[in-house]
Structures are given as C-alpha cells and as structure tokens.
Amino acid sequence: MSNFDQKFTDVNQLGEFNLIDRLTSGFDLKNKSSILGVGDDAAVIEHGKTNLLVSTDLLVEGIHFDLMYSPLKHLGYKAVVVNLSDIYAMNGTPQQITVSMALSSKFSVEALEEFYAGIKEACRIYNVDLVGGDTTSSPKGLTISITAIGTADKKEITYRSGAKPGDILCITGDLGAAYLGLQILEREKQLYLNNPGIQPDLEEQKYLLERQLKPEARKDIIRIFKDAKLIPTSMIDISDGLASDLMHICKASEVGAFVEESKIPINQEAQLMAIKFQMDPITTALNGGEDYELLFSIDESDLEKIRLMPSVYIIGEIVKKEDGIKLHTTGGNVHPLKAQGWDHFDDKT
Ligand code: ADP
Numbered sequence: 070m071s072n073f074d075q076k077f078t079d080v081n082q083l084g085e086f087n088l089i090d091r092l093t094s095g096f097d098l099k100n101k102s103s104i105l106g107v108g109d110d111a112a113v114i115e116h117g118k119t120n121l122l123v124s125t126d127l128l129v130e131g132i133h134f135d136l137m138y139s140p141l142k143h144l145g146y147k148a149v150v151v152n153l154s155d156i157y158a159m160n161g162t163p164q165q166i167t168v169s170m171a172l173s174s175k176f177s178v179e180a181l182e183e184f185y186a187g188i189k190e191a192c193r194i195y196n197v198d199l200v201g202g203d204t205t206s207s208p209k210g211l212t213i214s215i216t217a218i219g220t221a222d223k224k225e226i227t228y229r230s231g232a233k234p235g236d237i238l239c240i241t242g243d244l245g246a247a248y249l250g251l252q253i254l255e256r257e258k259q260l261y262l263n264n265p266g267i268q269p270d271l272e273e274q275k276y277l278l279e280r281q282l283k284p285e286a287r288k289d290i291i292r293i294f295k296d297a298k299l300i301p302t303s304m305i306d307i308s309d310g311l312a313s314d315l316m317h318i319c320k321a322s323e324v325g326a327f328v329e330e331s332k333i334p335i336n337q338e339a340q341l342m343a344i345k346f347q348m349d350p351i352t353t354a355l356n357g358g359e360d361y362e363l364l365f366s367i368d369e370s371d372l373e374k375i376r377l378m379p380s381v382y383i384i385g386e387i388v389k390k391e392d393g394i395k396l397h398t399t400g401g402n403v404h405p406l407k408a409q410g411w412d413h414f415d416d417k418t
C-alpha cells in the first residue's frame with residue numbers, strides 16, 4: 070500500500086495547532102524526568118536541582134524567510150534569537166544551541182560564513198554556546214533547524230497554563246512593527262522585480278525593518294523579574310500575534326481574558342505605516358506576529374512590582390473561561406478576539 074492510498078484529509082482543514090494536537094495525542098510521558106512535553110514554549114525536563122528547558126524551531130526558505138531581502142548574517146542572528154525567546158518565555162536562561170541545516174548547491178562557503186557570523190553574534194550577545202548540529206544537502210533552498218537548551222529554577226518556571234481569573238495581563242513592548250517591516254520588504258521586492266534599476270530608500274523605516282530582520286528576545290525582562298522577585302502566573306512569547314498567543318494561554322489555563330484596545334502599545338512609525346498600507350494598526354498589533362515580546366499574567370497582589378518596570382504595559386485581565394476572550398474597543402464595544410496568526414499551511418507549493 071502506498072503512503073498516499075489512505076483517506077486524504079487536507080492539513081489546512083485542521084490548521085497547525087489542531088494538527089499538532091492530533092498527531093501528538095496519546096504520547097503519554099513515561100519517564101519521571103519528563104515534567105512537561107508538547108504544548109508550551111519549551112519542554113521541561115528534570116535535571117538535578119534545576120530543570121532543563123528544550124525548544125526547537127524550523128525555518129524554511131520561501132516560507133519563513135526570503136533571501137532577496139534577508140541578509141544571511143541577520144538571518145543567522147534571527148534564527149537563534151527566536152529560539153532563545155521560547156526559553157525566556159518559560160522564565161528560563163538559555164545556555165546552549167544546536168544548529169542544523171539542509172542546503173542546496175546555490176550557497177557558497179562565504180555565504181554560509183556570513184550566516185554563521187550572525188549565529189556567532191547572537192551567541193555572544195545572549196551568552197549561549199553553539200554545541201552541535203547537523204549539515205546535509207537539499208534539492209532546493211535552505212532549511213534551518215535550531216534547538217535551544219536552557220535552565221530554570223524549579224520554582225521560577227512559568228507555563229502557559231498558570232493564569233487564573235483576576236490576574237493582570239501584561240506585555241513587554243510594542244506590537245505590529247515586525248509585521249509592517251515585512252510588508253515594506255515585500256513591497257520593495259515587488260517594485261524591484263518590476264524594475265531592477267530602482268534602489269529602495271529604506272532609511273526612514275529603520276525601526277520597522279530592524280524589528281523584522283533582526284529582532285531581539287527579552288533577556289532583559291527575565292533579569293528584571295528576578296530582581297523584583299516576580300514570577301508571572303503564565304507567560305508566552307508573541308511569535309504568531311497577540312490574539313493567537315493569548316488564546317494559547319487561555320486554552321492551556323482554561324480561562325478567558327479581555328484586552329483593552331487603548332492599552333495595546335503600538336509604535337508610532339508602525340501606526341503611520343499601517344495607515345499607509347490601509348491596514349488597521351490594531352489589527353496589525355493583534356495579528357501581525359514576530360514581535361517576540363513576552364505576554365504574561367501576574368497575580369493582582371504583584372501589581373506594585375510591575376508598575377514601574379520599564380517597557381511593561383498592562384493590557385487587560387484574565388477572566389473566567391465562560392466570559393470568553395474579548396477585545397474592549399476604544400469606542401466602547403466588546404468583540405470576541407479572533408486569531409489570524411501565521412498559517413504557513415496556506416502555502417500549497
Ligand atoms: P512556539 O510558537 O512557541 O515555537 P509551536 O506553536 O511551534 O510553539 O509549538 C507548540 C507546541 O507543539 C510545542 O510544545 C512544540 O514542541 C510542539 N510541537 C510542534 N510541532 C510538533 C511536532 N511535529 N511533533 C511534536 N511536537 C510538536
């Protein structure tokens with residue numbers, strides 16, 4: 070029997086998260102050291118006095134990055150940073166990475182050295198060690214898989230599942246800029262393809278482009294939490310968009326939430342650019358993704374600890390599950406929040 074003779078359910082019908090749920094259900098954890106498996110930003114493994122955190126990500130050329138506008142050095146940097154972000158999202162400290170890649174013959178040694186220069190820079194800035202990987206050929210393009218390993222004090226780990234009604238919902242920085250950076254790059258790419266003589270002037274959009282091409286993970290915030298003796302009740306990093314990632318917290322914690330539209334931080338350049346693209350700035354903040362800010366909840370009694378924290382914004386509250394996940398608009402309306410995060414399965418090539 071061929072692998073394709075069976076009943077054919079299109080993966081788009083399920084979507085990424087339902088597919089993961091369906092494929093991984095029934096994998097019960099057998100080992101006592103496996104504290105948490107699938108379902109959070111990183112797996113948690115007991116290891117002596119601390120816990121190990123493990124997170125992995127796969128980046129595919131043409132789906133997650135476009136080498137027409139992503140310099141290889143930036144790409145190497147970003148590939149590491151997005152993985153480290155998942156370790157920080159558990160309130161942990163990344164320590165090691167492995168880097169695996171499948172590459173086609175279009176890549177020169179020099180190009181790959183550029184890519185590794187970016188990886189090295191991220192290792193330096195985030196104080197992590199490159200400890201291994203794998204290299205193989207590919208019929209087409211570049212595929213990168215990075216695994217990050219970190220540690221966390223057993224009492225300090227934050228899961229997606231710890232939010233409870235009454236908790237305050239916070240975010241660590243502005244949203245939407247990375248998505249708008251991507252829109253600018255896509256627009257310039259089309260202009261260039263139509264007229265290769267044109268040199269784009271991207272100087273004015275520096276912030277938006279940097280958020281897209283060279284994002285940072287919130288290492289600083291984890292330090293600030295430690296200093297303030299604050300342990301969030303739940304946390305996730307914003308990779309798919311505020312709406313989608315808030316839904317992950319709500320699902321894992323079996324709670325609802327509301328977000329005040331007027332409290333969502335949006336950078337001014339992002340706001341202006343959204344309007345230029347005829348998009349609602351709020352929609353780009355809710356659904357744009359790739360911001361790599363931390364979305365977290367805290368117990369009400371910890372409110373004083375965050376009041377003066379730099380770049381921490383209160384955006385809403387955790388409520389009972391029955392109350393749903395809602396957006397309180399500036400105009401006084403209440404809408405159910407919809408997630409339209411990245412769905413890479415939309416691409417059928
Ligand atoms: P993040 O956006 O934080 O990287 P993902 O949405 O990629 O998280 O993954 C959610 C959870 O599903 C994680 O625990 C991840 O390890 C797990 N996961 C994703 N894909 C698979 C897979 N193919 N097999 C097993 N687990 C997976």
Ligand code: MG
Pocket residue numbers: 109110154155158305306307308
């Ligand atoms: Mg994550």
